[in-house]
Amino acid sequence: MLHEARDVEGGAADGAGEVGSGHAPRPGPLVREAAGLQITPVIMVGGAGTRLWPLSRRSRPKQFHALLGNQSLLQTTAERVGGSAAAANFLPPIVVTGEAHAAMVREQLEGRPLGRLVLEPLGRSTAPCAVIAAVLAGAGDPEALILLLPSDHFIADAPGFRRAVAEAAPAATAGALVTFGVRPTRPETGYGYILAQGQGAVRPVERFVEKPDAATAAAYLADGRYFWNAGVFLMRADRLLEEMGRYRPHILQSARRALEGAQEVEGALRLDREALEACASESLDYAVMEQTTRAVMAPIDVGWSDIGGFDALWEAAAKDAGGNAVSGDAVLVDTRGSFVSSDGPTVAVLGGLELVVVVRDGVVLIVPRDRAQDVKKVVDELRTRGREDLL
Amino acid sequence: MLHEARDVEGGAADGAGEVGSGHAPRPGPLVREAAGLQITPVIMVGGAGTRLWPLSRRSRPKQFHALLGNQSLLQTTAERVGGSAAAANFLPPIVVTGEAHAAMVREQLEGRPLGRLVLEPLGRSTAPCAVIAAVLAGAGDPEALILLLPSDHFIADAPGFRRAVAEAAPAATAGALVTFGVRPTRPETGYGYILAQGQGAVRPVERFVEKPDAATAAAYLADGRYFWNAGVFLMRADRLLEEMGRYRPHILQSARRALEGAQEVEGALRLDREALEACASESLDYAVMEQTTRAVMAPIDVGWSDIGGFDALWEAAAKDAGGNAVSGDAVLVDTRGSFVSSDGPTVAVLGGLELVVVVRDGVVLIVPRDRAQDVKKVVDELRTRGREDLL
Numbered sequence: 001m002l003h004e005a006r007d008v009e010g011g012a013a014d015g016a017g018e019v020g021s022g023h024a025p026r027p028g029p030l031v032r033e034a035a036g037l038q039i040t041p042v043i044m045v046g047g048a049g050t051r052l053w054p055l056s057r058r059s060r061p062k063q064f065h066a067l068l069g070n071q072s073l074l075q076t077t078a079e080r081v082g083g084s085a086a087a088a089n090f091l092p093p094i095v096v097t098g099e100a101h102a103a104m105v106r107e108q109l110e111g112r113p114l115g116r117l118v119l120e121p122l123g124r125s126t127a128p129c130a131v132i133a134a135v136l137a138g139a140g141d142p143e144a145l146i147l148l149l150p151s152d153h154f155i156a157d158a159p160g161f162r163r164a165v166a167e168a169a170p171a172a173t174a175g176a177l178v179t180f181g182v183r184p185t186r187p188e189t190g191y192g193y194i195l196a197q198g199q200g201a202v203r204p205v206e207r208f209v210e211k212p213d214a215a216t217a218a219a220y221l222a223d224g225r226y227f228w229n230a231g232v233f234l235m236r237a238d239r240l241l242e243e244m245g246r247y248r249p250h251i252l253q254s255a256r257r258a259l260e261g262a263q264e265v266e267g268a269l270r271l272d273r274e275a276l277e278a279c280a281s282e283s284l285d286y287a288v289m290e291q292t293t294r295a296v297m298a299p300i301d302v303g304w305s306d307i308g309g310f311d312a313l314w315e316a317a318a319k320d321a322g323g324n325a326v327s328g329d330a331v332l333v334d335t336r337g338s339f340v341s342s343d344g345p346t347v348a349v350l351g352g353l354e355l356v357v358v359v360r361d362g363v364v365l366i367v368p369r370d371r372a373q374d375v376k377k378v379v380d381e382l383r384t385r386g387r388e389d390l391l
Numbered sequence: 392m393l394h395e396a397r398d399v400e401g402g403a404a405d406g407a408g409e410v411g412s413g414h415a416p417r418p419g420p421l422v423r424e425a426a427g428l429q430i431t432p433v434i435m436v437g438g439a440g441t442r443l444w445p446l447s448r449r450s451r452p453k454q455f456h457a458l459l460g461n462q463s464l465l466q467t468t469a470e471r472v473g474g475s476a477a478a479a480n481f482l483p484p485i486v487v488t489g490e491a492h493a494a495m496v497r498e499q500l501e502g503r504p505l506g507r508l509v510l511e512p513l514g515r516s517t518a519p520c521a522v523i524a525a526v527l528a529g530a531g532d533p534e535a536l537i538l539l540l541p542s543d544h545f546i547a548d549a550p551g552f553r554r555a556v557a558e559a560a561p562a563a564t565a566g567a568l569v570t571f572g573v574r575p576t577r578p579e580t581g582y583g584y585i586l587a588q589g590q591g592a593v594r595p596v597e598r599f600v601e602k603p604d605a606a607t608a609a610a611y612l613a614d615g616r617y618f619w620n621a622g623v624f625l626m627r628a629d630r631l632l633e634e635m636g637r638y639r640p641h642i643l644q645s646a647r648r649a650l651e652g653a654q655e656v657e658g659a660l661r662l663d664r665e666a667l668e669a670c671a672s673e674s675l676d677y678a679v680m681e682q683t684t685r686a687v688m689a690p691i692d693v694g695w696s697d698i699g700g701f702d703a704l705w706e707a708a709a710k711d712a713g714g715n716a717v718s719g720d721a722v723l724v725d726t727r728g729s730f731v732s733s734d735g736p737t738v739a740v741l742g743g744l745e746l747v748v749v750v751r752d753g754v755v756l757i758v759p760r761d762r763a764q765d766v767k768k769v770v771d772e773l774r775t776r777g778r779e780d781l782l
Contacts, residue, residue, distance in 0.1 A: 371742035
């Protein structure tokens with residue numbers, strides 16, 4: 001299905017009539033070879049970004065916000081694997097999103113070639129999503145490469161990222177399931193780690209490691225063989241389906257059924273709700289990557305951040321001489337190392353040291369930067385108080 | 392002028408026709424004795440309250456805000472010396488205010504007996520103001536007692552304050568110039584001090600002391616003979632004029648002239664601008680109290696605060712178990728000793744320790760409580776940036 005739209009110039013599959021119309025050349029190994037490396041990006045538009053409340057809200061989560069620069073994280077993700085610089089190696093992406101956010105995705109990706117827009121009536125994490133993308137991308141060519149990537153991460157060095165993907169492609173083509181590992185720059189306790197062997201561009205995974213405590217994280221950092229699990233994967237469509245069938249046959253089956261029962265809705269593919277409800281919600285990491293013997297890790301050093309909280313956002317943002325990252329109308333006096341963002345009201349901070357101040361849609365959040373990871377506590381408290389209007 | 396309105400029940404002199412109409416009995420020592428103690432309060436409605444920005448603004452300074460409870464500081468001041476409990480000893484007050492705030496004063500004091508409303512086309516501190524009040528209050532009875540008091544202070548124990556005034560009245564009647572001294576509760580560096588002799592209800596002033604440094608303030612606190620200068624004065628009208636003539640003849644002359652050239656404006660007395668411009672701007676402390684040999688101090692211990700900043704406001708406000716003073720829509724998590732006030736937006740504070748957060752009219756201020764005295768730095772910065780709209 002998707003493949004048929006691949007070579008249509010600027011051809012987002014936004015009209016049911018064009019899909020399967022047969023006008024586009026049927027792609028296969030020959031086409032892929034001629035055009036060089038041909039990878040189908042799968043942009044997974046999920047996640048709530050709770051730790052970025054009140055900037056990230058249920059109605060407009062993290063990935064739809066221009067957190068850094070003028071484009072949203074979703075838009076920079078699409079640009080990373082779909083801009084003119086990426087055109088040589090990447091096909092139009094498959095985008096998978098919650099049904100509630102379909103309009104926002106369309107709006108933000110307007111004007112970009114879109115391989116397929118897949119709508120989930122309910123969220124089921126990344127494993128079912130990967131199955132659906134593999135089935136779609138592998139329809140014309142079972143060995144098609146898919147690059148699964150979250151829509152809410154930041155990468156400073158997009159060309160570097162594309163190079164790393166290109167370098168990992170031969171291994172993926174040969175049948176490996178590639179996960180990308182970020183070299184740690186601090187003893188982070190909020191991420192899972194990957195322990196890999198050797199020094200190559202692609203390294204056999206020894207094991208995946210759960211989020212460590214502070215002491216363990218410091219040891220990982222010192223060790224040098226541990227990498228952050230970035231949640232970005234490159235693999236052949238058929239290999240993914242094969243491994244899923246081996247380790248999570250139920251997910252494979254339910255996800256396939258959700259796709260088989262899908263309906264065309266304004267050019268998008270709306271997955272079958274009942275089948276999806278019956279499907280386990282599991283991450284691709286747990287379901288496949290931690291089980292398979294084919295996992296390899298490709299190290300990347302490209303200014304990656306999951307923008308997992310205001311501390312990470314401050315870290316990635318441009319800062320003034322006082323180390324303050326400021327957007328909107330703000331007056332800072334005797335203030336250092338702070339993140340201040342307002343969508344309107346004037347924010348005056350006096351004597352602020354490493355503070356986070358966010359003003360959005362009639363809500364003001366104040367938290368020390370070193371407590372930024374606990375913002376979900378505020379969200380929990382609001383939920384307890386029945387303040388759903390603010391979430 | 393004022394005296395003629397004294398015994399008119401609820402008779403605010405808000406109509407020029409009533410003033411000097413001769414229907415009220417002419418008061419004198421006899422009348423004063425019969426009615427008990429008769430003091431004319433002079434409420435001085437001045438000051439910008441810059442350190443309470445953005446709550447206090449040029450268009451609506453500190454004294455017009457309900458900072459504690461439901462009434463504004465001006466209203467509680469008027470109630471302190473004008474409510475039914477005060478009726479036995481206090482005549483309707485003379486209120487002196489800047490012309491720009493006349494409407495706000497009228498609105499907030501509506502329904503209260505008003506001795507006289509005096510409008511200043513420009514501010515000239517308290518010495519000229521005292522002269523004008525003394526001339527007005529002493530018109531019928533030169534020995535009339537006037538109680539000069541700022542409109543922007545807070546006193547928790549109003550009956551205690553009235554008792555202290557009554558106890559100091561004999562000394563004032565005998566010709567002393569009484570200043571009220573607050574027993575210090577902390578080594579405050581923001582106030583002037585009074586060193587007084589002895590232990591009585593009224594004590595000879597040894598000297599007035601400028602704002603001390605921290606070490607000196609600590610020594611004063613330990614010494615026990617030093618009191619905070621509250622800027623509240625009780626004296627005979629004639630004595631004030633006499634002492635002013637002795638130490639500041641020019642102020643006496645200019646202030647008299649400003650009154651002589653005054654115009655009736657909607658029942659208020661608008662002072663002559665030119666005469667006022669020619670008058671030196673000086674406080675009653677500097678002009679008279681620090682010069683005269685007749686100064687005595689009456690100690691008060693009545694929960695006084697000048698609400699000179701958000702630290703003082705927090706101190707005086709009701710607090711929850713975590714020591715947080717909160718008004719408006721706020722969610723506090725792991726937050727202690729903080730002052731949070733919002734006029735609309737929801738404020739969420741996580742991990743806030745001794746913070747001040749104020750949201751008013753589209754402005755958000757954040758400052759550690761121990762830097763609250765520096766809020767004027769923000770105001771200065773805004774002025775430098777030409778953001779007069781926010782002041």
